[in-house]
Amino acid sequence: MNLAVEIAGVTLKNPITVASGTFGSGAEYCEFVDLNKLGAVTTKGVANVPWEGNETPRVAEVRGGMLNAIGLQNPGIDLFKKRDIPFLGNYDTKIIVNVCGHSIEDYLEVVEKLSDEPVDLLEINISCPNVKEGALSFGVDPATVEKITKLIKEKADQPVIMKLTPNVTDITEIARAAESGGADGLSLINTLTGMKIDINTRKFALANKTGGLSGCAVHPIAVRMVYQVANTVKLPIIGMGGVTCAEDAIELMLAGASAVAVGTANFSNPYATVEIIDGIREYLEKHHIEDVKELIGAVK
Amino acid sequence: MNLAVEIAGVTLKNPITVASGTFGSGAEYCEFVDLNKLGAVTTKGVANVPWEGNETPRVAEVRGGMLNAIGLQNPGIDLFKKRDIPFLGNYDTKIIVNVCGHSIEDYLEVVEKLSDEPVDLLEINISCPNVKEGALSFGVDPATVEKITKLIKEKADQPVIMKLTPNVTDITEIARAAESGGADGLSLINTLTGMKIDINTRKFALANKTGGLSGCAVHPIAVRMVYQVANTVKLPIIGMGGVTCAEDAIELMLAGASAVAVGTANFSNPYATVEIIDGIREYLEKHHIEDVKELIGAVK
Amino acid sequence: MKYKEKAIVIKQDQLVEGIYSIWLKTENIAHEAVAGQFVNVYTPSAGHVLPRPISLCEIDAADNAIRLVYRVVGYGTEWMSRLYNGCGVELFGPLGNGFPEHDENKKALVIGGGIGIPPMLQLMRDLRCPKTAVLGYKDELFLMDEFAKAGSFYVSTEDGSAGIKGNVLDVIKANELEADVIYACGPTPMLKALAEYAEAENIECYVSLEERMACGIGACLACVCKSREKDEHTNVNNKRVCVEGPVFNAREVAFK
Amino acid sequence: MKYKEKAIVIKQDQLVEGIYSIWLKTENIAHEAVAGQFVNVYTPSAGHVLPRPISLCEIDAADNAIRLVYRVVGYGTEWMSRLYNGCGVELFGPLGNGFPEHDENKKALVIGGGIGIPPMLQLMRDLRCPKTAVLGYKDELFLMDEFAKAGSFYVSTEDGSAGIKGNVLDVIKANELEADVIYACGPTPMLKALAEYAEAENIECYVSLEERMACGIGACLACVCKSREKDEHTNVNNKRVCVEGPVFNAREVAFK
Ligand SMILES: Cc1cc2nc3c(=O)[nH]c(=O)nc-3n(C[C@H](O)[C@H](O)[C@H](O)COP(=O)(O)OP(=O)(O)OC[C@H]3O[C@@H](n4cnc5c(N)ncnc54)[C@H](O)[C@@H]3O)c2cc1C
Ligand SMILES: Cc1cc2nc3c(=O)[nH]c(=O)nc-3n(C[C@H](O)[C@H](O)[C@H](O)COP(=O)(O)OP(=O)(O)OC[C@H]3O[C@@H](n4cnc5c(N)ncnc54)[C@H](O)[C@@H]3O)c2cc1C
Ligand SMILES: Cc1cc2nc3c(=O)[nH]c(=O)nc-3n(C[C@H](O)[C@H](O)[C@H](O)COP(=O)(O)O)c2cc1C
Ligand SMILES: Cc1cc2nc3c(=O)[nH]c(=O)nc-3n(C[C@H](O)[C@H](O)[C@H](O)COP(=O)(O)O)c2cc1C
């Protein structure tokens, strides 16, 4: 049975990675999840300089999911290169580095600093607020998406995966823009913007007021967007959004994803990733499928 | 204690109505829900002519909610006028008629035919696919929203509530367009587009492939959008999306809604509406609040 | 009248692998119900927002109890299968129209296929006319005793392990069963085949349909089937399975 | 080592209105744990995606059991309160750093406020130095017997129904309690006041903080507190309560 899949020329031993920001750089999980078993580890977003992130509370539970407004706290690319990449180098898994920035220059600086690093894929988070252009995220405007993709592609030594935000009217338009810009693949979906108010204290549950909704509540939206994008562009897709069990991962693959990331489910069950890999194997066995790649986009 | 609220000059005896499409025209529920207790009944969307709707299956359960693709089946405005409006006239509750159409002319025809009817408010569903302009919904383009609002306002005898779709990049832009067009109020949110695939049969759960996600899964998105819109335009808002209990309704009011509609929760509990009204009363008592209007937009 | 009430489990058994029988003590539902109707079963999970429609297999009005026989297919039925005596279950019903009044002079064939067999039991009991049941199983048999007490019956199995190898139509043809009226519940292809057979033979035929539902009371328009004529309520060629059905005169239905 | 395991309830009691005590038999957690650490409790509801962090109140390594004392505030703690002997509970732990090694020659004040009292019990037991506990209650007292057995203690209540009317600082001042080191857990305003007091009096002070968490193991950066110095791991002035804490030297923390 073949579990390996390919994303932009990089072979993952199986389709399962983690969703950026839910797994650190793997160090915290490696005590109980054997990182060698994962198709890839996707790191928390890293910027050119350290970011402090938002005030707390940064997370709140909602039905079927959670809101987060971590604010992309990160130690900056220099410490990340010194500590996190060498750590991941100890494991037989692919390394996907998630990159964030407040300006195009921020992104480019990180990408350049990663050029001589043993990193397999770059995942560019364009849901970050664009401080220069009024704090709307980079990822909502097709022209910006195309431009940023093109500029990053010029500097990047690794294949570039653009990570799309679902908070848009037409995800296919954004996907096409990324494709035009030369992206090697797409990740979707990032979180949906939500809010929670405590009716007794009359306070926002998050210090940031709004936060990103993730968890099984968003899964049907992820399936829809992966399906739409897979039927619009030719790029490989890393699908994510509410993946909690093997069924969810398979659903995203049938919709068109080549690989699948597990995010919020790591919080509900620290073993979620490895259990999902086992579940995919069982499904393939049960349905007599030799190659997991047969699932990709199999439902039209 | 005052439970009454006002929407565009119309007084609802309490803030609770039902979400269009989940309650028929009330006839099916009146056997066990006393319609006199509701602030208003919002009817299923009605078009100028009967619509057959989509193929079945039309609904599918997902975690924390459901997908629906009823396809706006409706008996057409003529039968609706003869049967549904007189039926609702027997009750001491306000009547909100939800209007759908495939073209601007469709909407205008319905609105004109309602002009001499004892209807209190018109709720214009602009999430319907615009068949003339390539099946994207009317509600995603600000210019179209402004135009359709203006044209409807010219014909309408009742105050006009524009019902917004959440499947947009910037809900405040759409809300502003409706305000510019002369809307008397806004309803939000309609459903988020989602999809479900059965991994064993490899079939879409809905005949229509995609469907609208509703239920508690979408509630944090509804709260966010109501908050953003309430802080952008001056129009009264009917808030909805995943309201399951009194807490949810109060949360939407604190975020800025003047009234709240209960949708999918009617399926989980046919008594949801009246239980929510009771729950609001209890909350006001417990917090010594004399007037429910004090809740509207109280959290900034 | 429809009632939303908390019924109490008074007996639960596994009939065969994956098929369970549950007796529930109701407050009002059993008194109101007729054969062919169904109830909505509410699960305790807030994350599962839709009720589960399950047909009445038996109605014991005297004891105010109903029996549901169901196959475990997912979350809701799995949860039901773990209920035990004394557990409370939120029910809403009785829903749907049930089988029509019958003519005591007409000879009836009562046909059930698979998990469509249980809904035919109460009807089989209630009919005061010449009647024969035809039960089409996949392999394992269930509810045999009950049907035996209610009248004569034939059996088919897909694997031939009991009765005729084949389906209910094979039984009818092999035994040259005659009827003035057919009542049937089962998979749609079976119902469609029966409807065509009945039309060809000019037999009155009632079929109990299944469709995905949300409200169960006619409000949401989720559960429609295509009808040959324009439906009075919907004003289009769609009938609501939960209100105009689940039992339809086969001639009304436009099978796909 | 951290373990995810299914612990078994061996005893559950309500201590006072809304506050419960639960003893859980663990496989490994009790053997690894030290005072001041916590466990993540997983609820059975798929709709509730986050674990509930609860501090260890007692650790019985011999019997491989832990005690949690918790206030019912929402879904998870309400569910916990309904568990009974034999129920399984998914736990993950022990998490966090726990209280630091202590100096047997230093005089310790062990301070708990409200639901911050239970986490101080095991520490109070473990300390091999001169020690006094100060327990600040709102009104109803709990864990009195246990603290009585562990050493001397003072009590304050907000309503004055027992001990000194006021808070823990009032107790310290009224009794002129002296200390070389303070260990404290409770509401943030109390911890902040104690930190300022300790700084002014030049007393070593350890506080156990609380913050909203997701992962509980340092991966998600949900649970940070502001630190005075740049933190080595995060490279900014944020420390993770779930890893660098929950117990911090008060001087490290920049209280808001
Ligand atoms: C009028 C009517 C009468 C029925 N009577 C019986 C009966 O007597 N015995 C029996 O075993 N089954 C019966 N069914 C089917 C039964 O409703 C489903 O098997 C059951 O809802 C599955 O629920 P679940 O949570 O176990 O499965 P899941 O797959 O978890 O259910 C997910 C959703 O799909 C719906 N669903 C799944 N399968 C069906 C189905 N076949 N038909 C309609 N909705 C479905 C569920 O209600 C739920 O909303 C009947 C269906 C209808 C419409
Ligand atoms: C390190 C640590 C140790 C704790 N030790 C104890 C203890 O020993 N006894 C005790 O009674 N409580 C303790 N708490 C608080 C406890 O975690 C919450 O009361 C509990 O999670 C509430 O869950 P719920 O489902 O009942 O409430 P809900 O309000 O339904 O919870 C919703 C979400 O908010 C989180 N949450 C709610 N209140 C808090 C809070 N005060 N702190 C952190 N997260 C919260 C929940 O974990 C959950 O994710 C501790 C918290 C932390 C961070
Ligand atoms: C706590 C948290 C932190 C996150 N941080 C990042 C991040 O740094 N970069 C990024 O691209 N996405 C981030 N995300 C989004 C996830 O990678 C993922 O796209 C989203 O959560 C949907 O997947 P899920 O439902 O499986 O969690 C974060 C999500 C969570 C819950
Ligand atoms: C079965 C169903 C049918 C609906 N039909 C309509 C409709 O005809 N017109 C409309 O404007 N919205 C329709 N909606 C959307 C609801 O009115 C509401 O905006 C949405 O479901 C969110 O609320 P909820 O989560 O409380 O259900 C429908 C929703 C459902 C679930």
Ligand code: FES
């Ligand atoms: S299920 Fe709603 S109309 Fe039948």
Ligand code: FES
């Ligand atoms: S809870 Fe995730 S870092 Fe502390």
